[in-house]
Amino acid sequence: MVMAPTVKVILGSIAFGVFWVLAVFPAVPFMPIGRTAGSLLGAMLMVLFQVITPDQAYAAIDLQILGLLFGTMVVSVYLERADMFKYLGKLLAWKSQGSKDLLCRICLISAISSAFFTNDTSCVVLTEFVLKIARQQNLPPHPFLLALASSANIGSSATPIGNPQNLVIAVQSKIPFGQFLFGIVSAMMIGICVNAIILLSMFWKLLSVQKDEEEPPVEATPEEDVLSHRFSPATMSHLTSLNSHELNAHLEAMSIHSSPSVNGKHDYTLRNRLGSGDNEILPKDVVVNGLSEKKDEKVVSRVSSTNGFGTENPDLCLEEIDEKSGKWKILFWKIGVYIITLGMLVSFLMGLNMSWTAITAALALVVLDFKDAQHCLEKVSYSLLVFFCGMFVTVEGFNRTGIPSAMWDLMEPYAQIDHISGIAILAVVIVVLSNLASNVPTVLLLGARVAAAAATISPEKEKKAWLILAWVSTVAGNLSLLGSAANLIVCEQARRSQNFGYNLTFWSHLKFGVPSTIIVTAIGLTLIRA
Numbered sequence: 001m002v003m004a005p006t007v008k009v010i011l012g013s014i015a016f017g018v019f020w021v022l023a024v025f026p027a028v029p030f031m032p033i034g035r036t037a038g039s040l041l042g043a044m045l046m047v048l049f050q051v052i053t054p055d056q057a058y059a060a061i062d063l064q065i066l067g068l069l070f071g072t073m074v075v076s077v078y079l080e081r082a083d084m085f086k087y088l089g090k091l092l093a094w095k096s097q098g099s100k101d102l103l104c105r106i107c108l109i110s111a112i113s114s115a116f117f118t119n120d121t122s123c124v125v126l127t128e129f130v131l132k133i134a135r136q137q138n139l140p141p142h143p144f145l146l147a148l149a150s151s152a153n154i155g156s157s158a159t160p161i162g163n164p165q166n167l168v169i170a171v172q173s174k175i176p177f178g179q180f181l182f183g184i185v186s187a188m189m190i191g192i193c194v195n196a197i198i199l200l201s202m203f204w205k206l207l208s209v210q211k212d213e214e215e216p217p218v219e220a221t222p223e224e225d226v227l228s229h230r231f232s233p234a235t236m237s238h239l240t241s242l243n244s245h246e247l248n249a250h251l252e253a254m255s256i257h258s259s260p261s262v263n264g265k266h267d268y269t270l271r272n273r274l275g276s277g278d279n280e281i282l283p284k285d286v287v288v289n290g291l292s293e294k295k296d297e298k299v300v301s302r303v304s305s306t307n308g309f310g311t312e313n314p315d316l317c318l319e320e321i322d323e324k325s326g327k328w329k330i331l332f333w334k335i336g337v338y339i340i341t342l343g344m345l346v347s348f349l350m351g352l353n354m355s356w357t358a359i360t361a362a363l364a365l366v367v368l369d370f371k372d373a374q375h376c377l378e379k380v381s382y383s384l385l386v387f388f389c390g391m392f393v394t395v396e397g398f399n400r401t402g403i404p405s406a407m408w409d410l411m412e413p414y415a416q417i418d419h420i421s422g423i424a425i426l427a428v429v430i431v432v433l434s435n436l437a438s439n440v441p442t443v444l445l446l447g448a449r450v451a452a453a454a455a456t457i458s459p460e461k462e463k464k465a466w467l468i469l470a471w472v473s474t475v476a477g478n479l480s481l482l483g484s485a486a487n488l489i490v491c492e493q494a495r496r497s498q499n500f501g502y503n504l505t506f507w508s509h510l511k512f513g514v515p516s517t518i519i520v521t522a523i524g525l526t527l528i529r530a
Contacts, residue, residue, distance in 0.1 A: 012046065022037070042391075043057065073384075092133055110152045153478050169447060169470045173447075426468065431476040451466055460530040
């Protein structure tokens with residue numbers, strides 16, 4: 001592609017520079033508007049500077065990627081409500097054989113969950129578990145947090161739904177889910193083992209000496225659900241903030257002040273919308289003054305009868321729904337969620353359209369829930385979807401300046417994937433760009449060019465080029481704390497934890513990230529198969 005006119009090159013570079021600064025440093029002092037607004041600002045500048053037309057901007061937005069991203073986010077929300085990640089958290093502490101066993105277990109569980117439920121989601125819900133288990137066993141949280149974040153990144157490389165850049169690659173390359181999985185899974189598995197060995201080598205002495213047991217142990221697998229999703233929290237009603245005793249007192253007060261009707265049978269019904277945040281998987285009606293109230297997971301219906309003069313007979317209290325029937329309903333609902341999710345994964349393996357498959361699974365879960373889906377849909381990160389829209393437009397505008405093509409023309413002769421040296425140079429370029437410009441923009445900038453260069457050799461080489469791009473751009477996120485959103489999520493979750501706060505610093509991560517990224521990336525490149 002020839003270079004655009006000089007004015008367009010300059011203006012397009014300015015617009016992309018604004019996007020890059022706000023995407024990498026969303027809280028810069030001179031414009032702390034965040035990544036999403038920064039993405040939209042970059043897109044707006046591309047159109048305003050006439051680098052691209054409005055029609056070209058709309059055409060640059062890939063609806064398939066947005067649909068797949070939306071569908072997988074909704075599925076993740078319902079899996080959290082169905083306690084999937086709570087069970088994964090319990091596996092971390094189940095019959096643990098010490099600190100080294102715990103670290104290896106975190107690496108394995110984090111990798112597997114990230115491959116199928118995205119790395120960001122896994123980091124959000126597992127960070128608190130890791131902190132609690134480390135506190136319970138009087139262990140330093142540092143190596144376990146590194147194990148969680150780094151393994152989540154490595155594990156997410158194996159599937160198209162593991163992270164956003166893989167979504168882009170799967171849609172643009174049209175590689176079926178099964179071929180994508182089998183092409184990278186061996187590199188992922190060996191990479192997890194190597195990453196664990198590096199962690200054990202670096203922190204062997206630290207893991208061999210426990211802290212003095214001064215602090216009381218903390219329950220490692222809490223009874224409450226882990227519902228802190230990476231996406232925007234749902235808006236809850238005022239009843240959400242009430243605990244069980246306050247709720248009962250609130251309902252009793254309502255029953256006292258409710259006056260009976262002329263028939264002596266006044267019913268006041270309140271729809272309980274506590275939702276998953278209070279472990280209420282299925283909607284329940286709470287009836288006051290003729291009332292059905294929830295106590296100790298047992299719903300008892302009190303039927304107020306009259307003797308003809310409006311006098312209540314307290315002896316006619318009936319138990320309509322007991323604890324066992326309520327548990328069975330929840331169990332059947334959870335099984336339904338798992339079956340639908342499994343069906344989605346099987347459909348992916350069968351080669352069905354991933355975007356529509358994910359959306360279909362999401363809507364099936366909404367129907368299965370059989371209640372207003374607003375609470376769950378509010379947990380979807382619409383800001384992330386908007387960020388992707390702005391990024392698509394910004395990257396398309398930057399591509400039309402001709403700068404990326406000119407840079408690739410200089411590197412292409414030295415980055416041919418039919419030679420070991422070419423693969424090494426290509427990997428270095430991807431690692432550097434993924435840490436400077438973030439991995440998703442890097443994939444959008446390089447993907448088509450790398451694939452086109454490889455296609456001149458053979459179709460198999462083209463597919464391998466896409467898989468190399470997926471592997472390297474994902475593992476590159478382990479290089480520094482800023483290299484991956486999963487790293488930042490673990491860092492922020494640990495720092496903001498109310499009971500187990502811990503600050504994972506940039507330099508402490510870099511000491512581990514540099515050798516891990518170089519070694520794991522190099523070993524994985526030898527194992528990728530087209």
